[in-house]
Amino acid sequence: MTRDLSPRATSLVLAFLLIAAVAAVTLVCAQLSGGSQRVATDAMIKLTIVVAMYMFAGNSGVLSFGHISFLGLGAYSAAWLTISPSIKASLMPGLPAWLIPLELHPAAGVIAGGLLAACVAFVFGLPLTRLAGIAASIGTFALLVIFYATFSNWTPVTGGQGSLYGLPIFTTLPIAAGVACLTILAAALYQSSAAGFRLRGSREDPIAAKSVGIDTRRERLVAFVISAFFVGMAGALYAHFLTVVVAGEFYLKLTFITVAMLVIGGMRSLTGAVAGTLFVTLLSELLRQTERGFDLGFVFVGGRLGLQEVGLSAAMLLALIFRPRGITGGRELGGLGTSR
C-alpha cells in the first residue's frame, strides 16, 4: 500500500495511527484513579521528549545526551514567567527587573520555553554540528554538564540547589497528550520533508551526501533546533506538572531514562520512539510496584530501593545486545516507513 502513496502521505498515515494510539491510551487512563493519571501524564511528557529527541537523533544518527538541558531551560522559563511576583522576588532576586512583575498564563510559558530552548540550541548547535560521530555525542554531553552546573549554582536566578515553587498547576493528562500528539505530527512531517530526507541521507553516507551537495551541518542544525523547541515545551509542561523546579531533575537520571526509551524502542523510527516510551513506562511502573514490595496473600515479599533502575538498565543492556536496532528494529508501524 505504501507504494501508491507519496512519502508525505505515508508519513501522515503513520502519524495518524500513532496519534490514535496515544489518544486511545489517554482515554483509557482518563477513567483511572488520580495516581494512574499522574503516571500517564508523566509518560506523555516523556513521550514528547523522546519523540523530539528522535527528530534529531533518529534522522541524523547522532545520539544526543544534551536534550535534557533543553528540558531544564523550558522548565526554568515556565518558572520565570508564571510564578507570582512576590514569590519570584524572594526566590529569584537576580532576575532582570522587567521579568519579576510578569505573571503570564502557563500556555505562554510553554511557548516561551520552546522558543528559549530553540534559540539556545541554535547558538550551541552552530559549533556542535561541526562535530561528527562520537565527538558530537560527547559535545552534547558537555552541554548537559554545563547547563546542570549553571542551573544548580546560579542561585539568584535559578534558585540553585533549592527548589522553585509556586508554579500554577496546568499540565493535565489531555494537555500533555495533546502536546505529545503535536510533536508526533511534527516529527512525521519533518521526516517526510525534503530536509528530513537530506539529513537521513547524510546519516547513511556522509560522504555521498556531501557529494550531492547536502550541507550536513545545516541540516543537523535545523533538526537540532526543531527538536530543542519541542523538548523546551515539554520542559515547561513538566514544570507545571510537578509545580516545582529543581536543578537535580535535569541531569543524568532523566537523560538515562529518555535515552533508554529511545534506544530500547529503536532510535531510527518514529514508531520506535513511541513504542520505547510505552515499553519503558510499563516496565518501570511494574518495577516500581515491586520495589514497594507486594503481598502474595500468604507472604509479604519486601521490595528493594533501586530495583526499578537496576531492572531498567538491565533491560537496556539486553535490548542493546539482542536487538541493537530496538524492539521495532528501526521499522515503522505497518511498514509505513519513509526512512529506508
Add this chain to the structure above:
Amino acid sequence: MIVLQHILDAINIGGLYAMMALGIGLIFGIMRLINFAHGEMVMAGGYALGLLATLPAPLAIVLSLAFIIALALLIEQATFRPLRGQDPASLLVASFAVSYFLQNLTVMIFGARPLPFSFAPGLAETIEIAGLRLPLLQFVSLGLVIVALAGVATLLKHTALGIQLRAAAEDVVTARLSGVKVNRVIAFAFVISAVLAWVVSLIYSAQIGQLSPAMGVRPLIIGFVATILGGLGSLPGAALGGFVVGAISVLLDAALPASLRPFREAFLFGLVFVILVMRPEGLLRVRALQERV
C-alpha cells in the same frame, strides 16, 4: 609558600585525574568505547576497601584489588564483548547502562545513604614541613600516583602484551592481521584500567571520607575531560590531560572569585566543548577521533 602548596595540590589532583583519564583512554583506544562505567569501578573499589577495612591492610588490599579486576573482566565478558564492533554511540549508551546498573545495584545492597570510609584512618593526619601543613594522604597519593603511572608506562612499553595493546590501540585490524590476540589484549586493558580505578578509589575515598553509590560520577566526569583534552585514544595525551586539568582546576579555584567557583565544572566542560570544536585531536595527536573513510 602558598604557591608551593598550590603546585603540590595541582600535582596530586592532576595525578588522580591522569589515572582516571588513562583508565578511560586505554579502553577507548582499543575498542572505541567511552567507558562511563569506569566511575563505578572507583565506587566499587571504595566499597570493597571500606567493607574489608577490618581485615589486616595487606589482605584488604589484595582482596579488594582482586574483586575489582574480577568485576571489570565480568563486565567486559557480559556486556562489552557481545557489543564489540557496534558503533561508538551504542557502546557509549551500553556503558551508560552498565554504570547506572552498578550504581543502583549498590543502592539495592547498601542503601542510598553514604557510609563512612574507615580504611587506613591514619591518612588524615597532617605533618608539618617547612611551614606547610600537609595531610599524610597527599604524600601517600603522590607516591601511589608515581608508582601507578610508572608501572603502567613500563607495562605498555616493555612487555609483549603491552606492546600488542599499543598496537591494537593504533589500529585494531592491522594488529589482528599481525597475530595480536585481540580478546586477550582487551581483557588486559580492562585489568590495567581496573587497577588504576582501584588506586583512584583508595585515594579518592580517603579524601572525601565516605562512600556513596554515585561517588564515581565526579572523578569520571573530570577524568573524561582530561581524556578529551589529551585527544581520545592517545595514552600519553590522557596522562598529560589529567595533569593539565588538575592544574586548571587548582588555578580556577585560586583565581576565580568565590561567587563563580561553583561554576568550575561549567568552565571545564566549556573547555571540552571548545577543544572538541577547535582541536578535536586533543593537545597531542591527530588520529583517533577522525572517522575513517
